[in-house]
Each structure stands twice: as structure tokens, then as C-alpha cells.
Amino acid sequence: MTTPTIVLVGHGMVGQHFLEALAERGVTGRARVVVLCEEPRPAYDRVQLTSYFSGRTPDDLSMVEDGFMARHGIELHLDDPAEHIDRAARTVTSRSGRTITYDTLVLATGSYPFVPPVPGRDAEGCFVYRTIEDLLAIEEYAKTSRTGVVVGGGLLGLEAAGALKGLGLDTHVVEFAPRLMPVQVDDGGGAALLRTIEGMGLTVHTGVGTQEIVADGPAVTGMKLSDGSTLATDLVVFSAGVRPRDQLARDTGLTVGERGGIVVDERCRTSDPDVYAIGECALASDGRVYGLVAPGYDMAKTVADVLADRTSDSAFTGADTSTKLKLLGVDVASFGDAHGTAEGCLDVVYSDSRSGVYKKLVVGADGTLLGGVLVGDADSYGMLRPLTGSVPPVPPEQLVLPAGAGAPVALGPSALPDEAVICSCHNVTKGEICAHTTLPEVKKCTKAGTGCGSCVKVIGQLLPQAADQGLCGCFSYTRSELYEIVRTLGLTSYAELLDSHGQEEARGGDGCETCKPAVGSILASLGNGYILDGEQGALQDTNDHFLANLQRNGSYSIVPRIPGGEITPEKLIVIGEVARDFGLYTKITGGQRIDMFGARVDQLPAIWTRLVDAGFESGHAYGKSLRTVKSCVGQTWCRYGVQDSVRMAIDLELRYRGLRAPHKLKSAVSGCARECAEAQSKDFGVIATANGWNLYVGGNGGATPRHADLLAQDLSDAELVRLIDRFLMFYIRTADRLERTSVWLERLEGGLDHLRDVVVHDSLGLCGELEAMMAGHVAGYRDEWAETLDDPDRLRRFVSFVNAPDAPDPSVRFVPERDQIKPDLTVLTLEGTLAR
Numbered sequence: 001m002t003t004p005t006i007v008l009v010g011h012g013m014v015g016q017h018f019l020e021a022l023a024e025r026g027v028t029g030r031a032r033v034v035v036l037c038e039e040p041r042p043a044y045d046r047v048q049l050t051s052y053f054s055g056r057t058p059d060d061l062s063m064v065e066d067g068f069m070a071r072h073g074i075e076l077h078l079d080d081p082a083e084h085i086d087r088a089a090r091t092v093t094s095r096s097g098r099t100i101t102y103d104t105l106v107l108a109t110g111s112y113p114f115v116p117p118v119p120g121r122d123a124e125g126c127f128v129y130r131t132i133e134d135l136l137a138i139e140e141y142a143k144t145s146r147t148g149v150v151v152g153g154g155l156l157g158l159e160a161a162g163a164l165k166g167l168g169l170d171t172h173v174v175e176f177a178p179r180l181m182p183v184q185v186d187d188g189g190g191a192a193l194l195r196t197i198e199g200m201g202l203t204v205h206t207g208v209g210t211q212e213i214v215a216d217g218p219a220v221t222g223m224k225l226s227d228g229s230t231l232a233t234d235l236v237v238f239s240a241g242v243r244p245r246d247q248l249a250r251d252t253g254l255t256v257g258e259r260g261g262i263v264v265d266e267r268c269r270t271s272d273p274d275v276y277a278i279g280e281c282a283l284a285s286d287g288r289v290y291g292l293v294a295p296g297y298d299m300a301k302t303v304a305d306v307l308a309d310r311t312s313d314s315a316f317t318g319a320d321t322s323t324k325l326k327l328l329g330v331d332v333a334s335f336g337d338a339h340g341t342a343e344g345c346l347d348v349v350y351s352d353s354r355s356g357v358y359k360k361l362v363v364g365a366d367g368t369l370l371g372g373v374l375v376g377d378a379d380s381y382g383m384l385r386p387l388t389g390s391v392p393p394v395p396p397e398q399l400v401l402p403a404g405a406g407a408p409v410a411l412g413p414s415a416l417p418d419e420a421v422i423c424s425c426h427n428v429t430k431g432e433i434c435a436h437t438t439l440p441e442v443k444k445c446t447k448a449g450t451g452c453g454s455c456v457k458v459i460g461q462l463l464p465q466a467a468d469q470g471l472c473g474c475f476s477y478t479r480s481e482l483y484e485i486v487r488t489l490g491l492t493s494y495a496e497l498l499d500s501h502g503q504e505e506a507r508g509g510d511g512c513e514t515c516k517p518a519v520g521s522i523l524a525s526l527g528n529g530y531i532l533d534g535e536q537g538a539l540q541d542t543n544d545h546f547l548a549n550l551q552r553n554g555s556y557s558i559v560p561r562i563p564g565g566e567i568t569p570e571k572l573i574v575i576g577e578v579a580r581d582f583g584l585y586t587k588i589t590g591g592q593r594i595d596m597f598g599a600r601v602d603q604l605p606a607i608w609t610r611l612v613d614a615g616f617e618s619g620h621a622y623g624k625s626l627r628t629v630k631s632c633v634g635q636t637w638c639r640y641g642v643q644d645s646v647r648m649a650i651d652l653e654l655r656y657r658g659l660r661a662p663h664k665l666k667s668a669v670s671g672c673a674r675e676c677a678e679a680q681s682k683d684f685g686v687i688a689t690a691n692g693w694n695l696y697v698g699g700n701g702g703a704t705p706r707h708a709d710l711l712a713q714d715l716s717d718a719e720l721v722r723l724i725d726r727f728l729m730f731y732i733r734t735a736d737r738l739e740r741t742s743v744w745l746e747r748l749e750g751g752l753d754h755l756r757d758v759v760v761h762d763s764l765g766l767c768g769e770l771e772a773m774m775a776g777h778v779a780g781y782r783d784e785w786a787e788t789l790d791d792p793d794r795l796r797r798f799v800s801f802v803n804a805p806d807a808p809d810p811s812v813r814f815v816p817e818r819d820q821i822k823p824d825l826t827v828l829t830l831e832g833t834l835a836r
């Protein structure tokens with residue numbers, strides 16, 4: 001008997017999955033398998049393509065395990081695509097002239113980017129966004145470009161826009177539809193996504209098309225839009241959708257759909273029973289061309305089943321088109337009937353434009369969950385998608401309300417039935433996942449979590465909770481251990497740390513919302529430059545993105561630093577004039593500062609320009625850093641004072657300003673034992689004595705107040721500063737994420753005695769290093785707002801709407817109260833209300 005030959009044309013994600021399915025079913029052991037690949041490299045993860053710009057290499061993106069081809073006897077021919085099929089002779093001829101006779105031919109040619117047929121589309125500087133080679137070319141061309149335009153506001157278009165932004169280009173997105181991501185989200189979701197993306201400094205043009213690419217000689221210089229406007233640009237990326245690559249099938253006479261796609265039946269057979277088509281090139285029996293990887297995987301397994309056993313009843317009859325992804329740091333998800341096309345369906349909507357969150361569930365008249373859209377907060381996707389098609393065990397409004405807004409305890413994955421599909425990429429159910437105990441085991445045995453990765457969080461919640469005390473699922477190390485790794489190895493990026501020390505299954509990914517801010521804080525603590533430059537900008541918490549505190553109605557507060565609460569009349573006048581001219585609400589805080597509330601994001605630079613000119617600097621009220629060092633008036637004015645508490649408070653605040661830590665830091669200095677500054681309720685507090693200063697640590701107010709502990713007594717100025725230096729750096733070095741000094745001290749093995757041994761008696765020999773690190777912080781401090789105002793590129797992020805920078809945000813409204821303003825609660829109620 002002769003050995004049958006299977007020829008695979010195309011080696012993308014679906015093609016590689018097909019090869020793995022053949023190997024699993026033993027087909028590669030009894031058949032010759034030949035692969036003709038157009039690209040110069042084996043299959044790679046196209047879903048994670050954009051992660052190349054955040055540090056992943058082409059090798060990191062590879063989906064082919066080392067030795068896989070040789071182990072299974074598969075012949076892979078790179079950079080040698082099929083160019084001709086002779087179905088009568090059953091041969092395939094490649095570009096190099098190689099001719100292969102087949103028994104079974106599988107077409108996995110994928111899709112090609114659609115480029116609108118506009119004049120100038122072939123000009124130098126125009127690219128598509130599909131392959132690693134495309135990215136390499138864009139990266140090189142961007143080195144001499146200033147402005148980029150992405151044609152297309154869908155999934156890949158927004159990823160391309162994020163890549164151009166990351167390359168330093170002023171970036172525009174042009175989308176012909178009236179909203180971004182028109183296939184996945186509805187108008188409400190598109191509006192929430194638009195608001196957030198524009199807030200990141202991208203300019204979005206919706207409802208307009210590209211009419212012409214303008215070129216000066218061979219190179220692109222601009223783009224004419226259908227509304228008559230023109231954009232000046234050096235670089236254009238076309239990402240306006242894809243089309244099935246079916247030309248090879250057309251040329252050989254196979255049946256194709258009216259709008260493209262190789263027609264296949266439920267077993268993925270074409271009009272020729274010896275030729276199959278899978279993935280984006282195939283028009284399935286339900287009349288759809290699926291542009292997602294999960295349906296392609298299902299097709300690949302169907303064909304592998306058929307080839308392993310010709311009597312197999314395996315069939316592809318359709319697939320789940322749910323998607324969850326993170327675009328420019330924004331969670332976006334859609335599932336089921338997201339647009340509510342079913343007759344008689346109802347919408348359950350929660351919208352909060354302040355935080356960019358939009359959630360909509362589509363519910364049938366009988367209470368069945370039909371689908372939904374999630375923007376800005378997609379944590380519930382892993383629960384909601386498996387519930388689609390069933391009546392949820394709780395009212396639907398409880399599934400979209402945020403914590404603290406009337407929602408009961410969240411419904412957990414344990415409430416799902418065993419048959420609920422958790423991983424749609426590989427069609428893995430809850431029951432199959434619960435048969436295992438660890439995430440690596442689940443991934444190895446079921447492949448769940450190895451596709452798009454959106455199910456990993458739910459999988460983790462279903463598995464037995466291990467004793468792993470790691471920071472999160474991405475790292476098995478604690479925050480303090482990660483701090484030591486970053487410090488010792490001199491790492492300067494999150495991606496570098498994740499790829500070198502992350503959990504195996506997390507490496508090469510995007511991380512999570514737990515570890516990214518924590519690592520961002522570590523990098524900032526170790527002096528990694530301006531907080532919003534490069535990768536660091538994407539790691540920060542909400543407030544840090546605009547160097548201001550976000551308030552409940554979407555406005556921001558301005559908090560200048562007033563060291564020790566001491567301020568000149570001239571500076572008081574400036575604060576008053578700024579508050580008056582911008583219509584801000586003013587309040588004297590408990591930390592001896594003046595807060596100004598009600599600023600729109602686009603007003604922040606103008607306000608800070610006046611404040612910086614008057615000698616103010618950022619009060620860091622938005623950061624996990626030192627807030628204030630409060631003081632009484634001390635011996636200068638008070639008849640009971642024994643030391644100059646104001647001077648000491650000012651010295652300490654100026655020394656530790658901008659110091660990034662696991663949690664916010666507060667301090668106070670009292671001039672005598674009467675304790676008017678309340679120093680013993682602070683993270684570090686100082687009380688004057690007749691012989692010097694007493695230092696207290698580990699106190700806090702709040703919901704669980706703690707009295708600070710006395711660390712050392714009767715210290716000189718120099719001794720006090722030295723001990724505080726050591727204490728703060730030891731805390732930053734060893735505390736957990738978001739752990740206040742009070743909690744850290746109680747958790748610290750040996751407690752106060754151990755802390756005293758370390759920072760007073762130098763039992764670990766660390767004090768010299770801790771002091772040097774603090775000296776480095778003091779020497780390297782730069783006021784973030786002063787740096788921002790000096791850089792036009794950094795200032796671009798401070799607009800409510802990028803395409804209308806002078807337009808006020810209509811959702812930020814106020815009403816008068818006691819001769820000032822307060823947020824318009826009517827607006828908040830309407831925007832945060834559940835509509836059904």
C-alpha cells in the first residue's frame with residue numbers, strides 16, 4: 001500500500017492547529033504531510049501581533065513547538081506558497097516550481113487585508129497590518145514619520161493605532177461607520193470606547209471615508225476624507241477589514257460564494273470531495289465566513305477527525321463569535337446577540353461615562369440571556385458568555401451593576417453548569433477544566449487558556465486555590481520579591497520582567513490589572529523616569545494618567561503642594577484667582593492644603609501653568625506616594641512648643657515628595673506632646689521633645705485606625721532624617737501591593753522589634769544601601785507637572801475630545817451650593833441608572 005499524502009496550503013494559526021490535530025489523532029504516523037507556507041517563518045500568534053511593539057520578538061510569537069515538525073515527519077516549506085492546483089492530476093505547484101501529488105488537499109489560505117480602491121493607495125508610506133513583515137516595515141518607516149493615520153476603527157485598526165501611538169506618532173483613526181468597532185459593539189459601547197480612546201491622545205474620525213491618498217512624489221503626505229477635510233500624514237495603515245483568500249480556489253474551479261469564500265459543507269469539504277477549506281478562507285455551511293480564530297480551530301479539528309476516520313460524524317455547523325480583548329488598555333467584549341436582533345428582546349444597560357464603563361445585556365421576553373456588550377469593564381465576560389442561552393440564576397440587572405451600587409454578592413463561576421463552555425477557542429467546558437488542579441495542567445491537557453486568553457481568569461477561579469502567595473496569576477513572586485528582581489537586575493520595563501520572571505503561561509502576554517500598576521510603582525520607586533513616558537504610561541492607575549484626582553462627575557481636582565501648611569499671601573492670592581477664573585470649588589483639607597475641585601481634563605494644563613509660574617508644584621494627591629506632612633505652628637508661635645515643627649515638616653515634605661510607594665503615605669510633625677498635628681495617626685509621625693524628636697511609625701486613620709508605634713526617641717535632625725530614609729525605603733522594598741505601613745508593620749515577622757533591628761541597628765547590613773537609594777530619589781526628583789508643561793507631546797493627552805480640543809465635556813455639569821459649585825447629581829443619576 002502506498003502512503004497517502006496530505007498537502008496543507010497555508011501555515012497560519014488555523015493551519016498549525018490542523019497539524020497538531022492530525023498528530024494527536026495519529027494521522028501523521030500513517031500519512032505524508034506537506035505544508036506550503038507563504039511567509040518566511042512558521043505559524044505565529046496573529047492575535048497577539050501587536051505585542052511585538054511592547055517587546056515580544058517574532059520567536060516569542062511562534063506557535064510551533066521546537067522539534068514539532070521533525071517529531072511528526074511533517075515537511076514544511078517556508079516562503080514557498082502554492083501557485084497552481086491541478087485537480088484532475090491531483091497536484092499542487094509552488095512558487096519555487098515544486099510539484100506535489102496529493103490524496104487530500106487542505107486549503108488554509110486565510111484572508112488578505114482590504115485596501116479601499118482610492119487614488120494614491122500604493123504611495124510610499126502606505127501599509128497594511130497583517131503580518132510580522134508588515135510590522136517590521138511600519139516600525140522602520142515610523143522612524144522618520146511624525147503623523148500616522150489608520151484607516152479602519154475595528155479590532156485590528158485600533159491595535160494598529162495603539163502601535164503607531166507607541167512608536168511616537170501623532171495618530172488618527174478614520175472609520176467609515178458612525179462608531180468604532182461597529183461589528184462588536186452598539187452605539188452606547190462605541191461612545192464609551194470613543195471617549196476613552198480620545199482621552200489617550202488619539203484623534204478619531206467616524207462617519208467619514210477615505211477619498212484619496214495625497215503624495216508628494218512617491219511618498220504620502222496627506223489624506224482627503226469624504227467630508228472634504230484633509231489630514232496631513234506621513235504614514236497610512238489600511239486596516240479596513242479582510243477578505244477571504246480564495247483566488248487559488250477560484251482559479252482551479254472550486255465553488256466560491258457570491259461575496260467570497262470557498263464554499264464548504266459541514267465537514268469542511270469543498271465542491272471537490274478531496275479538497276477541504278478551513279479558517280478565514282472558508283464559507284461555512286451556515287453561509288458565514290468566520291474571521292475569528294476559534295471557529296477556524298473547530299474547522300481544523302473537524303477535518304482532522306474526518307481524515308482520521310472517514311466514518312466520523314464530526315461536523316462544523318457554526319461557532320461562537322464572542323470576543324474579549326484589550327484595546328489600548330480598554331477592555332472590550334461582546335457575546336451572543338450583542339445588537340439585540342431577536343424579536344421582542346429587551347436591553348438591560350448600565351452606563352457610567354465618568355469611568356468609561358458601558359454594559360448592556362440583551363434579554364429575551366422569558367428572561368433568557370441572549371448576548372451583551374461590555375466596554376471599560378469586562379471582568380464579568382467569563383461568567384456571562386457561558387450563561388448565554390439560559391435564564392441566569394439572578395436578575396439580569398444584578399449582573400451589570402458595579403460593586404457598591406446595589407449589586408449583591410457577585411455570581412461566581414462555580415454557579416455555572418458543568419456543560420458551560422469556558423474556553424470558546426478550544427470548546428472546553430467547566431467540567432473538563434474542573435477535572436484538573438492547576439492552570440498549567442489545564443492548558444496542557446485541554447488547551448483551554450492558550451488561545452485568546454480571555455478565559456484564564458475564570459479558569460483560575462474554578463481551580464483549587466493553591467498556597468501560592470504570588471502577586472497574581474502572572475507572577476509567582478510577591479511584590480517585595482519582584483522589587484528585588486527589578487532592582488538587582490536593573491530591569492526597566494514591565495514586558496521585560498514578565499517575559500523573564502512571569503509564570504510560564506503568562507510570558508509574552510499583556511499581564512493583568514493587578515500586577516501592571518504594582519510593577520509600575522516599583523519602576524517609579526527605582527527612578528525610571530517620567531511616570532507617563534513609554535510603556536510606563538500604560539501601567540499607571542486611573543488618576544496618574546492625567547496627574548490629577550478623578551472626581552465623581554468626571555471632573556478633576558487640583559491639589560498644589562503646600563509644605564507644612566505654610567503659604568505666603570501671594571500664593572494664597574494665586575490659588576484664589578485660579579479657583580475664581582476657572583470656577584472651581586475650593587476647600588481647606590485636613591492635611592493643610594487647599595483642594596480645588598471641578599476642573600475639566602482640558603483645563604488642567606492652563607491651571608497648572610499659572611500655579612507652576614507662581615512657584616507651586618504637584619501635591620501628588622493622585623499617586624501612591626507622599627501626600628502631606630502636616631504640622632502645628634511649633635515653638636515659633638506656640639507657647640507650648642519645644643521645637644520648630646513647621647521647618648521640620650517642610651524639610652521632610654520636600655525631601656520625600658514624589659516618592660512612589662505601595663500605598664499613599666501621610667506624615668505629621670507636632671511641636672510638643674500636646675500633639676496638635678496628630679502625628680501618631682500617620683504612616684510616619686514626628687513629635688518634638690526637649691531633647692530632639694521622637695519618631696513614630698505604622699499609624700493610620702481611616703476605617704481601621706491604628707496608633708503609630710514609637711521607633712526611636714530624642715533624635716537629632718540628622719538622626720531623624722536618616723531613620724525615616726531607612727524606614728521608607730525598607731517599606732517600599734518589602735511591602736505588598738497596596739499595603740499600608742500599618743498593615744505591613746503588623747505583618748512583618750518580628751514586628752516593631754525586627755523593624756528597629758533593621759533600620760536602627762542595621763542588623764541586615766542594609767542601611768547604607770537604603771540611604772543611598774533615598775539619596776538617589778532626592779537628587780533625581782523632578783516635578784511632574786513642570787515637566788509636562790515643558791513638553792508639547794505630553795500635553796496632547798489633556799483634552800476631553802481630541803478632534804475638538806476646545807469643546808467642553810457636556811457630561812461634566814455643576815449646580816450652585818453655598819456660593820460655590822457641586823456636581824450635578826441629576827446628571828450622575830441619569831448616567832449611572834440602569835435602563836431596561
